[in-house]
Amino acid sequence: xxxxxxxxxxxxxxxxxxxxxxxxxxxxxxxxxxxxxxxxxxxxxxxxxxxxxxxxxxxxxxxxxxxxxxxxxxxxxxxxxxxxxxxxxxxxxxxxxxxxxxxxxxxxxxxxxxxxxxxxxxxxxxxxxxxxxxxxxxxxxxxxxxxxxxxxxxxxxxxxxxxxxxxxxxxxxxxxxxxxxxxxxxxxxxxxxxxxxxxxxxxxxxxxxxxxxxxxxxxxxxxxxxxxxxxxxxxxxxxxxxxxxxxxxxxxxxxxxxxxxxxxxxxxxxxxxxxxxxxxxxxxxxxxxxxxxxxxxxxxxxxxxxxxxxxxxxxxxx
Amino acid sequence: xxxxxxxxxxxxxxxxxxxxxxxxxxxxxxxxxxxxxxxxxxxxxxxxxxxxxxxxxxxxxxxxxxxxxxxxxxxxxxxxxxxxxxxxxxxxxxxxxxxxxxxxxxxxxxxxxxxxxxxxxxxxxxxxxxxxxxxxxxxxxxxxxxxxxxxxxxxxxxxxxxxxxxxxxxxxxxxxxxxxxxxxxxxxxxxxxxxxxxxxxxxxxxxxxxxxxxxxxxxxxxxxxxxxxxxxxxxxxxxxxxxxxxxxxxxxxxxxxxxxxxxxxxxxxxxxxxxxxxxxxxxxxxxxxxxxxxxxxxxxxxxxxxxxxxxxxxxxxx
Numbered sequence: 212x213x214x215x216x217x218x219x220x221x222x223x224x225x226x227x228x229x230x231x232x233x234x235x236x237x238x239x240x241x242x243x244x245x246x247x248x249x250x251x252x253x254x255x256x257x258x259x260x261x262x263x264x265x266x267x268x269x270x271x272x273x274x275x276x277x278x279x280x281x282x283x284x285x286x287x288x289x290x291x292x293x294x295x296x297x298x299x300x301x302x303x304x305x306x307x308x309x310x311x312x313x314x315x316x317x318x319x320x321x322x323x324x325x326x327x328x329x330x331x332x333x334x335x336x337x338x339x340x341x342x343x344x345x346x347x348x349x350x351x352x353x354x355x356x357x358x359x360x361x362x363x364x365x366x367x368x369x370x371x372x373x374x375x376x377x378x379x380x381x382x383x384x385x386x387x388x389x390x391x392x393x394x395x396x397x398x399x400x401x402x403x404x405x406x407x408x409x410x411x412x413x414x415x416x417x418x419x420x421x422x423x424x425x426x427x428x429x430x431x432x433x434x435x436x437x438x439x440x441x442x443x444x445x446x447x448x449x450x451x452x453x454x455x456x457x458x459x460x461x462x463x464x465x466x467x468x469x470x471x472x473x474x475x476x477x478x479x480x481x482x483x484x485x486x487x488x489x490x491x492x493x494x495x496x497x498x499x500x501x502x503x504x505x506x507x508x509x510x511x512x513x514x515x516x517x518x519x520x521x522x523x524x525x526x527x528x529x
Numbered sequence: 530x531x532x533x534x535x536x537x538x539x540x541x542x543x544x545x546x547x548x549x550x551x552x553x554x555x556x557x558x559x560x561x562x563x564x565x566x567x568x569x570x571x572x573x574x575x576x577x578x579x580x581x582x583x584x585x586x587x588x589x590x591x592x593x594x595x596x597x598x599x600x601x602x603x604x605x606x607x608x609x610x611x612x613x614x615x616x617x618x619x620x621x622x623x624x625x626x627x628x629x630x631x632x633x634x635x636x637x638x639x640x641x642x643x644x645x646x647x648x649x650x651x652x653x654x655x656x657x658x659x660x661x662x663x664x665x666x667x668x669x670x671x672x673x674x675x676x677x678x679x680x681x682x683x684x685x686x687x688x689x690x691x692x693x694x695x696x697x698x699x700x701x702x703x704x705x706x707x708x709x710x711x712x713x714x715x716x717x718x719x720x721x722x723x724x725x726x727x728x729x730x731x732x733x734x735x736x737x738x739x740x741x742x743x744x745x746x747x748x749x750x751x752x753x754x755x756x757x758x759x760x761x762x763x764x765x766x767x768x769x770x771x772x773x774x775x776x777x778x779x780x781x782x783x784x785x786x787x788x789x790x791x792x793x794x795x796x797x798x799x800x801x802x803x804x805x806x807x808x809x810x811x812x813x814x815x816x817x818x819x820x821x822x823x824x825x826x827x828x829x830x831x832x833x834x835x836x837x838x839x840x841x842x843x844x845x846x847x
Binding site: 353 | 614615618619622626627630633634653654663664665666667668669670671672673675676677679680682683684686687688690691692761763801802
């Protein structure tokens, strides 16, 4: 299969590129290198079946040229910053909603009809049902990021009905592991490098979140695309477990051999639009025969280890 | 209260303008007159409390100038063409999703924080639960129109959380009545004027749809905005009933005194993305004390009468 991974130099995208190459696919990584890193494609670049296109998902013509003769698009390019949406509301609209439209139009020009999409558990908003299944009650959006991903889902499914596309939509929990370059583990490790004596935590530390190792995430994606046969295939991707911010902080500090004083901003939410409890019902994807290799604690520890071994990534994001 | 109605020269918008003026509000109708009509604002224009701004919802600066000193925005401007979305996918994205973003940003610039929004029953897709309540299972979009309205809902609710907005979101069934200028009654009356002997129907005639008279629709909106006190207030707007296309055709022909031969394109769906059964659970808005004055048959007949008395509108849309 010949496929394109938008955001292919990013955290999840580059891990996916490696797995697709390993299973024998031809892979084009499409990335504007704004938040992705060429370094993440070092291994991929050694493959003859790999190609890199430096481009923006705002450029529908370049997308269309890139999609010529392609079997499937994994659309993983996105502004993945949930927290700072209110600082620049246009960013989520442009880089997520409109970008997804561009990808779909570029596919349509080339009669490419299969798309996998990185959505988010945040589309459930403050879910009434925990763990949250894919057919949870019609949600209310609480962040511009989630709203932009929901809009992307809507566009993709409308293209499935209107233009005969087939889609695999993944609602991720927060992903951790190798090449992880933003999010709470990244922030905490960075802060502890600057000051190992004290760590400030947004919220009361009791926010309950779910995490999954990127290797499990990519494994689940490939299983779902292989085995999900519907016109629209929607999957929660998570281990099914959750932990508090305090638990996660404990594991990070233990791994780093630190015992900082913890201070809290207080409140149930760490920031505007923060969701106090995220825990997904992941039984649908498990029914396809997939199961995670790593628990949440494992993936936090693996992330700390990767960041410790790759301090250049911590420096690059400062 | 000083308010703006975007799409104020449109079908529902102009009816809303009249009601807001009648209850003593200051009203600015904002419309680009592409699908709206100046004629619909003839009565409104006699009021000293009325103002018309000819403008497009793509023009965020004009929106922002128009919103100065305003208390509330009724955002009703839209591409309301469900059926032809696949002919020009960009239209729904621009005129609905991006336009809603523009309206929200123009509000934010002026610290206007109250918004009512015309969404659609189509956001439920092919609902599993009929009649469909507001908290139906997470839907899958089947038209670009519905996807663009869902994206609008997501943006609005994210602004409620992120910027302290308050919103009233209305998921309409198809609205009928005075100033109705597109949709199945319009099409059938038009076709029967051209050929009273024969009427071609898209689908098998058994599609089951819901309709509401525009006077009831506007009454429900004003009740809901007055009495809905939550940060996000979402209401289905319909009578709660439904009828088949064949029933509706029967009422139209009877009112026109015609007995055409009926032919059918066949199939459960009249066009790509058509939803075979739309019937909403409207109990939430009824609990606020509102109830409809007109049944579905009444509103079909009233629409036929209005079109018969206003053939200029039939001509103008040809």
